[in-house]
Amino acid sequence: MTKTGFKKLAIFSLIILVLIPVVSLKIEFSSPIANYKNQLDKLKTANIVPEIDLSQLPEIDFETLNANWYDQKIEMLIIINDTSFLDAVTPLMEWKNEKGVKTIILSNYSDYEGRDKAEQIRNMIKGYYEKENIQWVLLAGDAEDNLIPIRQVYNPDVTLVNGQSEYSKWDDYYKPTDFYYADLTGSWDVNGNSRWGESSEYTGNIDEISWIPEVYVGRLPADNIVELSNMINKTLKYETDPFMGDWMNKMLLAGGVSSFLPPEDEARLTEYIWQNYTASEMNFTHLTKTTPSFEPATPDYPNQLDALNLENFVSELNSGYSTIIFAGHGDPTRFTDASSLTFYNNTEALLISNINMPSLLYADACTTSSYDQGDNSIGERLIKRPLAGTVGYIGSIRVSWYFDFDANLEKLNRGNAKLFWKEFFDEKKFQQGRALYDSKVTYMNSDYFKRGDASMVQEWQRKNILTYNLLGDPELDIYTDIPRSAPNHFNESIYEGQLVSLQVRDDLGSIVPGARINLRTTDGKYRTVYADKNGFVDFRLPVGANENYSTIITGHNVIPSYHNFTTLLDTDNPIVSNVNYVPINPTVSDNLLFSINASDNHSGIESVFLLISKNDFTDFSTHRLSNHFNESKREFNITLNKMEPGKYSYLVIARDFTNKTTIYYEDNFNFAIPKPFTDFVLVIASIMIVGLAGISSTIILVRFRRYKNDLRKLE
Numbered sequence: 001m002t003k004t005g006f007k008k009l010a011i012f013s014l015i016i017l018v019l020i021p022v023v024s025l026k027i028e029f030s031s032p033i034a035n036y037k038n039q040l041d042k043l044k045t046a047n048i049v050p051e052i053d054l055s056q057l058p059e060i061d062f063e064t065l066n067a068n069w070y071d072q073k074i075e076m077l078i079i080i081n082d083t084s085f086l087d088a089v090t091p092l093m094e095w096k097n098e099k100g101v102k103t104i105i106l107s108n109y110s111d112y113e114g115r116d117k118a119e120q121i122r123n124m125i126k127g128y129y130e131k132e133n134i135q136w137v138l139l140a141g142d143a144e145d146n147l148i149p150i151r152q153v154y155n156p157d158v159t160l161v162n163g164q165s166e167y168s169k170w171d172d173y174y175k176p177t178d179f180y181y182a183d184l185t186g187s188w189d190v191n192g193n194s195r196w197g198e199s200s201e202y203t204g205n206i207d208e209i210s211w212i213p214e215v216y217v218g219r220l221p222a223d224n225i226v227e228l229s230n231m232i233n234k235t236l237k238y239e240t241d242p243f244m245g246d247w248m249n250k251m252l253l254a255g256g257v258s259s260f261l262p263p264e265d266e267a268r269l270t271e272y273i274w275q276n277y278t279a280s281e282m283n284f285t286h287l288t289k290t291t292p293s294f295e296p297a298t299p300d301y302p303n304q305l306d307a308l309n310l311e312n313f314v315s316e317l318n319s320g321y322s323t324i325i326f327a328g329h330g331d332p333t334r335f336t337d338a339s340s341l342t343f344y345n346n347t348e349a350l351l352i353s354n355i356n357m358p359s360l361l362y363a364d365a366c367t368t369s370s371y372d373q374g375d376n377s378i379g380e381r382l383i384k385r386p387l388a389g390t391v392g393y394i395g396s397i398r399v400s401w402y403f404d405f406d407a408n409l410e411k412l413n414r415g416n417a418k419l420f421w422k423e424f425f426d427e428k429k430f431q432q433g434r435a436l437y438d439s440k441v442t443y444m445n446s447d448y449f450k451r452g453d454a455s456m457v458q459e460w461q462r463k464n465i466l467t468y469n470l471l472g473d474p475e476l477d478i479y480t481d482i483p484r485s486a487p488n489h490f491n492e493s494i495y496e497g498q499l500v501s502l503q504v505r506d507d508l509g510s511i512v513p514g515a516r517i518n519l520r521t522t523d524g525k526y527r528t529v530y531a532d533k534n535g536f537v538d539f540r541l542p543v544g545a546n547e548n549y550s551t552i553i554t555g556h557n558v559i560p561s562y563h564n565f566t567t568l569l570d571t572d573n574p575i576v577s578n579v580n581y582v583p584i585n586p587t588v589s590d591n592l593l594f595s596i597n598a599s600d601n602h603s604g605i606e607s608v609f610l611l612i613s614k615n616d617f618t619d620f621s622t623h624r625l626s627n628h629f630n631e632s633k634r635e636f637n638i639t640l641n642k643m644e645p646g647k648y649s650y651l652v653i654a655r656d657f658t659n660k661t662t663i664y665y666e667d668n669f670n671f672a673i674p675k676p677f678t679d680f681v682l683v684i685a686s687i688m689i690v691g692l693a694g695i696s697s698t699i700i701l702v703r704f705r706r707y708k709n710d711l712r713k714l715e
Contacts, residue, residue: 100518256337433474
């Protein structure tokens with residue numbers, strides 16, 4: 001071969017090597033998209049839906065749904081010393097269960113481990129909290145007689161302040177509290193020395209109290225069945241058959257003088273409360289005694305400002321108020337202030353005449369509720385007064401504290417009291433136990449603590465959290481207005497398995513914050529659902545047509561309201577109205593987003609399933625999106641991560657909550673993902689390398705032969 005001919009051969013070979021993969025590349029790229037689409041366009045079929053074995057789909061979790069209806073968790077414990085109190089508390093338990101607060105009575109604390117009776121009771125409460133997630137605990141028995149003991153914690157606050165001691169030579173080191181039964185974390189005795197509730201000062205930097213209550217606790221301090229029955233009956237009448245009147249929409253605020261030098265007016269606190277919380281919710285009367293440095297504001301009519309003295313305070317209490325706060329000084333037998341004048345005493349408490357108008361009273365003062373020492377404290381006498389007095393009393397069992405120059409009303413007694421009424425009014429926590437314990441947590445999380453000005457290492461801070469306790473039913477909702485009925489919210493068509501969504505309002509259209517709805521059937525279904533503070537509630541019914549549900553609606557300022565409804569058969573099949581995906585021309589680098597619209601007008605869509613197949617659904621991958629039991633979404637987005645090259649078919653299955661399904665498929669439910677360009681680059685490179693190697697070998701071989709021929713010619 002001539003030199004020129006060899007060059008032509010080499011060039012021609014290179015051109016062929018380059019063109020072959022390029023032509024192949026063009027064919028490959030046109031085949032999966034353009035050619036494939038052209039072939040699909042030429043096909044004419046009848047939208048034959050592939051046969052899918054629906055038994056392969058994940059089942060609906062009916063077990064969890066039904067557990068909500070057949071295994072309602074216990075919400076409340078009523079704890080008694082022994083069965084002698086059983087008959088007295090049974091009516092309260094029955095009412096709680098009727099309105100939907102699942103409640104049991106317990107006296108078997110001796111079955112639980114503990115070094116003493118109090119620890120056994122606490123371990124019993126703790127066991128039910130861990131198993132049932134209970135919220136409420138009512139201690140039915142007095143602390144003084146150790147019927148339901150109170151925990152004495154190590155809290156030597158008064159020993160750290162010159163000239164201070166507890167009332168009447170009571171113990172200055174160990175202080176009583178029912179907070180022990182609310183905060184269930186740990187043992188309250190980390191070092192096992194039986195000095196319960198020590199601060200980190202005494203335990204090697206470990207606080208024996210976590211300060212986060214798990215349950216809301218109240219106590220009915222009964223010595224006998226008669227006292228207990230009186231308190232139970234008063235609570236039941238208050239909630240189920242109240243005396244209707246303007247008293248339900250009235251608050252009494254009374255502020256005295258804590259100190260004349262420096263001037264410390266508690267009327268500043270009570271004025272702040274009515275200006276910021278009460279005025280928008282209730283009518284009120286403000287009784288004040290002040291130093292010359294403070295002049296209280298005069299409220300708008302019909303609200304009143306008057307002098308704080310014994311005559312006015314007694315008269316106002318007897319006239320009937322739903323809520324009351326007193327801020328000043330105190331001891332077990334009287335309300336007073338720095339003037340040493342008596343504004344109220346335990347004799348008046350014994351004779352109080354607000355019959356059928358019992359109050360919630362918050363006493364921001366020392367030692368007015370010493371229910372572990374005798375039965376004559378103001379707090380104990382008011383809660384025990386038959387059909388009168390109070391249905392809830394929040395007061396200090398021992399000395400409590402305040403700071404001078406507390407301009408922001410944020411420290412100790414003032415901060416505790418202010419935040420209690422903030423939780424009550426602003427956060428709409430009208431259940432007295434919830435308002436008390438949540439306000440304690442709010443106080444410890446307040447700016448006062450965040451600035452570093454306060455710490456729970458300080459014994460006076462610990463004391464104020466521990467010493468204010470509730471006498472009364474913690475779950476009881478306190479009136480702020482005359483209660484009204486709740487209309488029937490179930491008068492529209494309601495289907496089996498349906499998600500029921502509503503906003504609970506009363507007969508006048510007012511929102512019922514935290515409304516409670518209990519539903520039950522004759523076959524044992526029993527469930528309670530709660531609205532949020534704006535009255536909204538969602539719950540899903542179990543599957544079952546023609547079932548009659550009895551309902552009771554209770555809540556803030558609501559008379560127990562009874563209704564019923566019957567479920568209808570779900571005859572609606574799920575509908576898939578739209579399916580699309582992006583990007584339209586996906587590559588191996590893309591995530592594929594499918595958007596699916598599905599609806600069912602009866603029970604609602606439970607799940608949508610996207611099935612993807614490469615072999616006409618002989619086998620397939622399943623991608624699921626579901627509605628939770630309290631959801632009713634109609635739009636579902638499913639993202640498929642980067643997929644391998646190939647031709648795919650897809651279909652959608654929609655399923656409702658009664659297990660009816662619809663398969664949605666069309667002949668054009670296909671897409672293709674081409675091989676990536678890099679694959680072809682590698683192929684081209686490989687071919688060129690092999691080709692070049694071949695050409696190089698040919699050149700070497702030809703030149704070698706030419707060399708041999710040249711050698712022969714030389715010979």
